[in-house]
Each structure stands twice: as structure tokens, then as C-alpha cells.
Amino acid sequence: MIDNKYAAVIVGFGGMGNWHREILADFENIFCAGTFDISLDRQEVASQLGLHAFASLNEVLEDEKIDIIVIATPNDVHKEIALKAMNAGKNVVCEKPVTLSSKDLQDMIDCANKNEVMFTVHQNRRWDEDFLTMKRIYDEGVLGEIFNIESRVHGSRGIPGDWRGTKEQGGGMILDWGVHILDQILLMVPEKVKSVYAKLYHVTNEEVDDGFKIILTFEFGKTALMEVGTSNFISLPRWYMQGINGTAVIDDFGCTGKIVNIQNYEKREVIPVKTAAGLTKTMAPRTDDTISEGTLSVVNADIHDFYKNVAAYIAGNVDHTFVKHNELLRCMKLMEAVFESDLKNQVVLFE
Ligand code: NAD
Helix, strand or coil, X not given: CECCEEEEEEECCCHXXXXXXXXXXXXXXXXXXXXXXXXXXXXXXXXXXXXXXCXXXXXXXXXXCCCEEEECCCHHHHHHHHHHHHHCCCEEEEECCCCCCHHHHHHHHHHHHHHCCCXXXXXXXXXXXXXXXXXXXXXHCCCCCEEEEEEEEECCCCCCCCHHHCCCCCCCHHHHHHHHHHHHHHHHCCCCEEEEEEEEECCCCXXXXXXXXXXXXXXXXXXXXXXXXXXXXXXXXXXXXXXXXXXXXXXXXXXXXXXXXXXXXXXXXXXXXXXXXXXXXXXXXXXXXXXXXXXXXXXXXXCHHHHHHHHHHHXXXXXXXXXXXXXXXXXXHHHHHHHHHHHHCXXXXXX
């Protein structure tokens, strides 16, 4: 601690490391006491920002005033740094994906328990307003019983040309965006996942997946389709959810979207409509008197809650971190089932 504030050091001061610096600047009881990066350029950037650039990880870990290590390096070195930090008695906030396998994650959890330190992961997309808005629609039963949820993140720039494109460093979209959208769906649907089917794509990169489709089937039959694409020049909506009484759509991270509910079940009889080459009753559009259309009531969120919880946990004011070890393990095991399903081209039974 320095001046009664928790002192955090950011290890790996690239894009996301700097993001942590910016968010910590908004806090009064926790602050960024410096950085360590293996790149001299990034050390220089840190110095120019007025931060203390530690000369080595050991120097950080030997400094008794440092309370928290924030790990924002490429994915393959999270485990090694986290173990060293926790064995030195430091609390750890690790970037996602926490590591590359459930076995490695178990080692990290065991290390946290042995040293009685905080170990949590920045699964920050739990605070996405589009997710929280869809979760509220789910929780409030606005659509009646839900039978299908679709969650998509589409871009068109391929996989970035840095470490994200290499298997050795834990690249690929399952480990990048997959962890976020799987984490969200596991929080939304409080049921066991019975089975997983996944197809990974390699449009711009042979070594790691640059997109995927996953279908989860839950205990009571509902399905979730999850997609990430990096070669999607036209994006599909961020969320699409179907219940027996209606459908909700959220187009983008900005939460534009709508809900359509059925109003009059009796008016099911329809006059067939003519399409170019035929007649259809099934697909005849609904008439306005049988449905109602509503706007979304957006749930507001504040990502500062993540570090507020971290500080409260270290102070002993709350008994758990928001992102819990059992949730991390479940999500990591699910990602392993996704890889297995793709490899075997088979449905994999899960829980
Ligand atoms: P980046 O390449 O911009 O930065 C990584 C930095 O780590 C680099 O400066 C590199 O020099 C440094 N580094 C590499 N090995 C190191 C080591 N052994 N010790 C110290 N420094 C080391 O990558 P990024 O986009 O900032 O991603 C970093 C992490 O953050 C990844 O785990 C990534 O998945 C995660 N991330 C999370 C989010 C999110 O929203 N939660 C968003 C982007 C990235």
C-alpha cells in the first residue's frame, strides 16, 4: 500500500495494459504504481506517462508496497506470471482468457488458495449493456419461455497480425472473443449445458481459428447459437432471442433493437400470401392486431464496478470477487469441449 491506497502494477503494458491504467486513474483507493513490459518501447511509453517502469518482474514482486499485479500480456504467459506473483503474496487480476487449459487454470486456483491471495479475471464483457439488457429480457420472462438465444460478434478485418494469430501464444477467436460470449451465456442461462457442437473457421489464418459457430443445448432443451466472425462484411444482429410469446433483437453494442410480442393467439388463421413462385400460409406476415412492438429498456452498467469489487475484496469487505473460480473453470472446460467438437466434427456431451 502507498498513501493508504492499494498499489497495482501492470505487467504487459500494451493496448489492454494501458486500458487498465486509464480505468485505475478514476479510483481513489487503488492506483497504478508502475508497469513492467519486456518491450523497451513500451517501458519508454510508461515512463513518458509518468509511471515507474520496473526493470524486471522480480523487482515488482520484491516490492512489499505492491498489492496487486494486473496481468495484460499475451495469453501464453498469464499462468507463469500469475504463479510467480501469487507465490510472492500478491493479489492478481489476470486478463482473459485466464490461461490455455483447465489443468493450468486449476494450478492457478490452487496457488491462489495456498497463498490466500485474491485471484480474479477481467471478464469485463459481463458489464456490456447489450448483454445485460438481453439478460433482463430473459430474467423477466418478457418473451415467455425461451427456446433459443443467438449471440454474435461480427467484424471483417480478419484476425490481427500480432500474437493473436499464433497457436503457441494462445491466439484464435475462441480464446479471444469466445471466452466473453460463452461467459455471458453461462451467466444468462442457469441450467446445465448438456451438449456442444462447434465449427471453427480459418478464413485468414491456418494456425488458429479466426471465427466459429457453437451450438449449446441446455438441460431443458433450449439452444444457444454463438458466432464470432472476422470475415463478415455484413454483420448480423448482436443478439436474437426467441420465446414462445415473442422475439427480441439487439442490433449492436449500442443496444438498438426491439421486442415483438404476440397479442392475440386466437387470430392464427391466415389468408395465404402469394410469393413470386408460390403460395404460403405459414410464412404470411402477421397483421398489426395480433402483435405488439416495444422498444428496449436498456440496462446501464459501469465497468468501474470490477475494480470496486477488487478493492472491497482485498479490504475484506466482500466475501467473493465478481468473477469466481468455479465460473472460470466451467467456461474453460466449455472452451475445451468446443475445440474437441470441432476436431472430431461431433456433438460433445458436457455436464
Ligand atoms: P498487446 O500485444 O497490445 O500487449 C501485450 C504486451 O505484453 C506487449 O507490450 C508485450 O511487449 C508485453 N509482454 C509480452 N510478454 C511479456 C512478459 N513475459 N512480461 C511482460 N510483458 C510482456 O496485447 P493486448 O491487446 O493488450 O492483450 C493483452 C491481454 O489482454 C491478452 O490476454 C488479451 O486477451 C487481453 N485483452 C483483453 C481485452 C478485454 O476486453 N478484456 C481486450 C483486449 C485484450
